[in-house]
Amino acid sequence: MTDTAPQAPLMGDPSPEGRFGQFGGRFVPETLVPACQELEKAFRSAWGDPEFRAELHDLLTNYAGRPSPVTEAKRLGDELGYRVLLKREDLNHTGSHKINNVLGQALLAKRMGKTRLIAETGAGQHGVATATAAALFGMDCIVYMGEVDIKRQELNVFRMNLLGAEVVPAMSGSRTLKDAVNEAMRDWVAKVEDSYYCLGSAMGPHPYPWMVRTFHEVIGAEAREQCAALLDGGVPDVVTACVGGGSNAIGIFSGFADTDAELVGVEPAGGAAVGRKVPGVVHGSKSYLMQDEVGQVLEAESISAGLDYPGVGPEHAHLADIGRARYEPVTDAEVVEAFQLMSRTEGIIPALEPAHALAWMMRDREALAGKTVLLNLSGRGDKDVAQMMDVLRND
């Protein structure tokens, strides 16, 4: 790596080129450069506008149901041998953290005069959230979803259709999230004048990683306050979240980056971009990327469609690089155990994605003994129940 870009402050704004340390940037076809510049300008202006902020706050409160609570998970904590707090993003409207970002971006799209939202989705959570916002604002919505994911997340496809969105299968490559991103970018290149690309994770070309994080900072900000109330003004020892592209993790980490809390991102073993530590460039930014020796992007493999992505948001690569966060891989089998444990002990069926973070908490329970761990419960598991029924019956 020969980049000498100035170091961004810890979880502050990226450099003018959109770099977090050596990662990030704007690696897009020339056609999209003006669109990214326009978006950056529009986002800066909107975020600085009290009216925009007030409108978003109103939507988050009265439509999405924020703030989401922090729940003390007593029985789970007894089982694990340490104190466990859950940030309940599963209780948001549409069932995951994705709504925070989507309401922000849809409001921005409206402000920019765009009439059509494009989105990619893996598990369908971001697609459902985008379709929801499009319905709310009266916009057209097209969602690209890998053909493989369409099969394993049938229910979410139906939900998107109900909400009035068109779901288009991505038929190329691995037919999962990576290919859905390719299709969404191709659509955007062709329809850039009237369409807004509502990217669902803290990845992609500048300003997306920064903008998506900013819209999810509400998770970390709320959790910081809620933890302070529970912990006598203190912070948890560990804050953990699952990482695919990494939007829910970057949101909760942002609330604790300037504290002593240890930040732990948990990746699927078959999609551990940070774990493999090989930098690459795809989908608009430089980050860690699963790839072969000549630079072809590898297909991620995970039980969770939402984490089935070979890359990771550039700010996570940066946090790993400077040692502020660490990233742990877990196997599908460990995730299945975690999924059941939380259901059984807390009466909360988690999405498979946050079950990854719990899987790491189970595996490292000895090292965590006596600590307080905050887990970002990024989504509820209703969407995964049919898939898990098959998995558990075949056991």
Add this chain to the structure above:
Amino acid sequence: MTDLPVGPFEAALRARIDGGGKCLVPYITGGLNDQWLDVLRAVADAGADAIEVGIPFSDPVMDGPTIQEANDRALEGGATPQSILNDLRNADVGVPLAVMTYYNIAFRAGDTRFASDLAAAGVSGAILPDLPLEETGPWADAADEAGIETILLAAPTAPDERLPIICERSRGFVYGVGLLGITGVRESLAESAMSIAGRLKAVTDKPVLVGVGVGTPEQAVQVSSVSDGVVVGSAIVNRMLNGSPESVGELVGEFREALDAAVRQP
């Protein structure tokens, strides 16, 4: 950068332009099958001024269905950047070559190493469509050093003030993107093709070629009334997927003939 000498790619295009002709740069997918070098020769013999050779990438976001399919087939057949460059090293086709691929292929090898690998294989130029002006620096500097011409794209969405900067940094030629969208043959030429050609010609003396959405000899002639020529990709690759090397040569010959006939008539 203005001190750099004109490279072989640009020189070949200038020779055509100075002779009163229009440039034809076909695109073929490298490593598509065992016959791909025969296709390369047939394309050169049929009157291409220079040739773009695609190095397949797993995630070609600028490419439409035809080039995606060729790309996938080449990858499934085991084509790698090195195998394609090795093939090219021994293929003396008599016209300059540029590779077109995505930046991760160069980044993974390392900018300097990839540039010198291209030079060693006898390649003159490189097109990296996901490396726009602001990000091209490290690569383009390494390419300059190795004598590789970095061809930049200019899109219809660019504001006026951006175009001269792109033209200044681009070497070989300036690649005008003919439409808002990905590669592929369209029924008619987009208005944006004529417009980007005119806007680029107004700000540069470098050769201006238009590609993306230029799929028939008629469309090539139409846009070349303003531009210095065309890049033709999907139409050629489609023939490559479905026909013999000779038939690809025939198609290139049709483009050549149409472009030549158009300049003969006042």
